[in-house]
Every structure is written in structure tokens, then in C-alpha cells.
Amino acid sequence: MGAQRRAHHAQQEAMRAANAEANRFAEMQRAEQERLKAMAEALKPQPIPAPDSPVRSTLASTDGMGVRTARSARTTTTGMAKGIAALRIPLNLGGNAGGGLNIG
Numbered sequence: 001m002g003a004q005r006r007a008h009h010a011q012q013e014a015m016r017a018a019n020a021e022a023n024r025f026a027e028m029q030r031a032e033q034e035r036l037k038a039m040a041e042a043l044k045p046q047p048i049p050a051p052d053s054p055v056r057s058t059l060a061s062t063d064g065m066g067v068r069t070a071r072s073a074r075t076t077t078t079g080m081a082k083g084i085a086a087l088r089i090p091l092n093l094g095g096n097a098g099g100g101l102n103i104g
Helices: 004-044 073-089
Strands: none
Touching: none
């Protein structure tokens, strides 16, 4: 009977030791997670503070400077046509002796 009791006590002591080791390991993991969380918070980008002066619109100033004048529809389309014409490649389709690509 004594040997069986000693074996039982040894088994119980081993279980207590394993439980204490598991608790220490869990505490180490929790501490490591807290450390990593604090590091992630420190590395997070900081918000940019708002500018001190408010942004003013330059389109509608109160002193009359920068007033935009109306443009006629003809002026607008003429300006667009000039921009498109600058990108156009003249073609030489076999007509007169002008320059351009020879596709004809």
C-alpha cells in the first residue's frame, strides 16, 4: 500500500508541476502579445494635424480680383479645335506633293 501511495503522490506532484509550467508559458505568451500590440500602436502612422488657417477659395474672392470672364461658345470650340489639330498627323493619300504619311 505504501508504494502505491508514493506513486500517486509523485503523479500528483508531476501534474502540479506541469500545470505551473503551463501557467508560466501562458503568462509569457500574454506578455508577448501585449508587447507586440504596444509596438504596433507605436508604429501606427500619426494623424496629420489640421492646418491652422482655414482654406480660402481663389475662385470667388471678395475684393474683385480674379473675376473670371465669360467665354463664348465659339472661343471654347476654337480653342479645342486648335488643340486637336496640333495632335493630328497629316496623311498623304496620293494627292498633291504635300508631306505626311504615304498610305496611298
